[in-house]
Amino acid sequence: MTETSAWVIFIAAIFTNNILLTNFLGMCSFIACSGQIRTSIGLGTAVIFVMTMTTMLNYVIYHFVLVPFGLVHLQFIVFIAVIAAFVQLVEMFVERFSPRLYFALGIFLPLITVNCAILGASLFMIIRNYSFIQSVGFGLGAGIGWAVAIVMLAGLRQKMRYSNVPQPFQGVAISMVVTGVLAMAFMGFAGMVSIQ
């Protein structure tokens, strides 16, 4: 797998292997925060940034700390701790240096800690044996893919205000149906570039 270029992995993570629409990771915040386009863009940007940074950090920690000391079985706990610590750090930095961005992101920054897509990206990176550059491409691509998906769902949900959804399907149910159609349409890219 090491011969695939980072660029290919980047494209694949957005389209063919969209972390949300093919692996269905990060569904909770995807459904919860897609009511409005503005908030979905905020959350999407935050995910792009955190996902890229944490895959890089976790790569370094995994290959230079966990593997040499034979602590690979601790990877889940360590990854989650790294993600949580990183998000806290970012929050403090952003609050200190750019209050405007801090208020724009609001609650979403801390929420990202529990977004399973972030942890998923780090774990995929380990399973698929990516090199450092590939990991960066993957993290950035997966983040952008997630952001694109949530912004699209937010747009559709905003348009759905004019729809007349049957009572049992209102709310989360119809969002799930829309997500299914989204995933169907993204299947069209299958085979364009492929990673595992």
Add this chain to the structure above:
Amino acid sequence: MKVLLKVFEAVRPTFEQGKLKAFKPLYEAMENFFFAPSTTTTTAPHVRDPLDVKRLMSMVIIALLPSIAASFYFFGLRMVAMIIVSYAAGGAVEVIFAIVRKENINEGFLVTGMLFPLILPPALPLWMVGLGVAFGVFVGKELFGGTGRNLFNPALVGRCFLSLAYPKTMSASWLEPSRDLAGRLLQYVDASSVDALSSATPLALAKQGEFASLSHQLFGSVSGSAGETSAIAIILGGVFLLLTRVANWRTVVGILGSFALLGGVLHYAHPEKVGPVLWHLCAGGLLFGAFFMATDPVSSPISNAGKWCYGIMIGCVTVLIRGFTGYVEGVTFAILLGNIFAPILDEMVIAVRIRRLRSEG
């Protein structure tokens, strides 16, 4: 006509108060099919125009006539069976929803039920036609409240579902078109007659470097989905739609223009992957999709700038899917993706406009 009117008048009470009250939507649909309704519109879309939803739909049906005729000519009486199954299965979903939700039956289904068989391989098993159209109407339209409120094109949702759920059958149910002068007007040919079963569409053959002749594609005597093979018939109907302004020219020009442009560039860069532009324009479902599927006023963007972006996106994605993915045809996926992006495109156009107004003070 008077006799018919009397019949309707006579049975009206049974449907309005009597035993068959539950089937009132069915009665009203039948009545409206023959006579203009005496009531005003109660559900969206409301348009202040002599061109109401029903006549809009009739225009599309009229525009489809050349393609329907071509599909009869090349693929025979099986088309009749497919259209009947499509109307029956999709209509059943529509009627059940109307009865349960106590609403009127939407006019939109007339078009969906006709479009759907035209974008399917002509030798597809009939139960799949029924399943596909039922899924498309159910998930693509009725769950959102019916005509005018759907987010996606119902026929495309149905086709996308079929091509993902039964990929083998969907890619192997092509019929060899008849090459006789009389066509197949009086023949019923399906997958059981092996000699008529064809292996591949021009697009699939092109992946192996074999190009069908352009004149065959213009005329329609190539293998492919029932209504998409005859380019001339589609253009005839499409120009009618554009002239009556039922279809927006921006979408059509956006799709075909961007397709030609990107296709041309990629043809010079990767001639082994992307064929000549003119050939690709007439191949597969591109023309049919551009004129009849993408121009659906409900699932495409509302603003004009949004329509341009929407068309350009569909055209580019089609080229990319055709040239670089495992699929030979990408129009279905491309238009569905366009539907998905449509609200965001509108939103972006509005945001840009607001910013411009603000800066002008």
